[in-house]
Amino acid sequence: GDxxxxxxxxxxxxxxxxxxxxxxxxxxxxxxxxxxxxxxIKFEGSTVDDAVRQIKYFNEVNNQERLRNGDTLPYDVKWWxxxxxxxxxxxxxxxxYSDFYSAMKEVCPDCRFIYSGNHWGYPQTIDNLAQYHNxxxxxxxxxxxxxxxxxxxxxxxLEWYSYTTVPSWDDGIFKQIDASLKNIxxxxxxxxxxxxxxxxxxxxxWLLDS
Numbered sequence: 001g002d003x004x005x006x007x008x009x010x011x012x013x014x015x016x017x018x019x020x021x022x023x024x025x026x027x028x029x030x031x032x033x034x035x036x037x038x039x040x041i042k043f044e045g046s047t048v049d050d051a052v053r054q055i056k057y058f059n060e061v062n063n064q065e066r067l068r069n070g071d072t073l074p075y076d077v078k079w080w081x082x083x084x085x086x087x088x089x090x091x092x093x094x095x096x097y098s099d100f101y102s103a104m105k106e107v108c109p110d111c112r113f114i115y116s117g118n119h120w121g122y123p124q125t126i127d128n129l130a131q132y133h134n135x136x137x138x139x140x141x142x143x144x145x146x147x148x149x150x151x152x153x154x155x156x157x158l159e160w161y162s163y164t165t166v167p168s169w170d171d172g173i174f175k176q177i178d179a180s181l182k183n184i185x186x187x188x189x190x191x192x193x194x195x196x197x198x199x200x201x202x203x204x205x206w207l208l209d210s
Contacts, residue, residue: 037079039079043093048100048103051082055107055108056107059107081194086118091128098136102136112139116141136185139189142191145197177191
């Protein structure tokens with residue numbers, strides 16, 4: 001529909017987030033640049049039934065809801081991330097993830113499902129996962145950033161140190177997470193970095209526009 005009339009359920013940085021790129025535009029971009037699409041399922045405030053309905057909407061051949069909206073062919077989406085940056089609620093997320101995973105896997109056995117984790121809290125974040133003996137995970141994701149340490153004032157020496165040491169630290173943590181996950185899940189087959197960002201100066205100033 002009209003971009004200016006679309007409703008977005010998301011808020012970003014204490015402001016209302018527009019929905020200028022909806023699913024229709026997103027899939028057009030993927031097709032234009034030959035990109036395999038990935039959809040993130042909303043976890044908080046959502047249910048397993050909501051997730052199943054969404055995967056059916058995009059992948060079922062004769063999904064009536066999609067057909068009513070004018071999309072005749074299924075999108076055949078293979079990559080699904082359950083939640084986004086769930087580090088702030090990782091215990092509840094770890095407890096509920098298997099319910100989402102199992103239900104969605106039943107609908108689409110060939111799909112790949114991404115666990116939205118983090119690397120800053122290692123090893124505690126992996127220990128939380130290990131508590132659940134029926135835990136299923138095939139891909140683990142987190143969002144690394146390359147930015148100076150939080151310190152004011154930012155000086156050239158500290159900024160240089162941040163940019164030269166953080167990548168090496170990240171690489172070591174990535175390898176430890178990968179090794180730990182191989183011991184947790186027989187379905188695990190790798191790490192996915194599906195968001196990465198960098199900024200100059202103090203990252204708090206950039207986030208808060210201060």
